[in-house]
Amino acid sequence: DAEITQSPRHKITETGRQVTLACHQTWNHNNMFWYRQDLGHGLRLIHYSYGVQDTNKGEVSDGYSVSRSNTEDLPLTLESAASSQTSVYFCASSESLDNEQFFGPGTRLTVL
């Protein structure tokens, strides 16, 4: 079955380290998204991509970067992790621009 996976599911890191969270989908969706979810803020968009080599900033992109070298993967990199980036991170994908998004299982990141 087609699916969307994230790894690792849990990660503890130290302030200042570079961290990369993986997202892989087998639906062949062009559109992929990264969100973070924090208590009191709901889901906030970090970065998104509408195709290979296309990346765009969301509302909370500072300190994060993405790259899209193929259809299946959109890795999220924290260049220098900060305690404020402790959160749950969700990757999502969609078939078309105005259709529903499907979410991965999430990565819980703790920055000490």
Next chain:
Amino acid sequence: QKEVEQNSGPLSVPEGAIASLNCTYSDRGSQSFFWYRQYSGKSPELIMSIYSNGDKEDGRFTAQLNKASQYVSLLIRDSQPSDSATYLCAVNGGRDSSYKLIFGSGTRLLVRP
């Protein structure tokens, strides 16, 4: 700033009752609307999508859209304790918003046995 507003709850209903969840949005250009269910510690799961005014039914769930009033609702009939979760309303603002989804902060639903 485009916004999606939901009452945070908790909305508490007895088992078997109808739960009514509401959502308002600020962007009149919004074209597509979604309801997600999220259990604690899990990822959002799509429940319903609705694109045109009126009602859309799927099993025990009915989504209602009124674009003139900028209002979306989700009705859950015959509520079960397993429906206890947070329900997220999401709105796609269309081309003017680069087709991004804007999420409400969610309404927590508790179904009492």
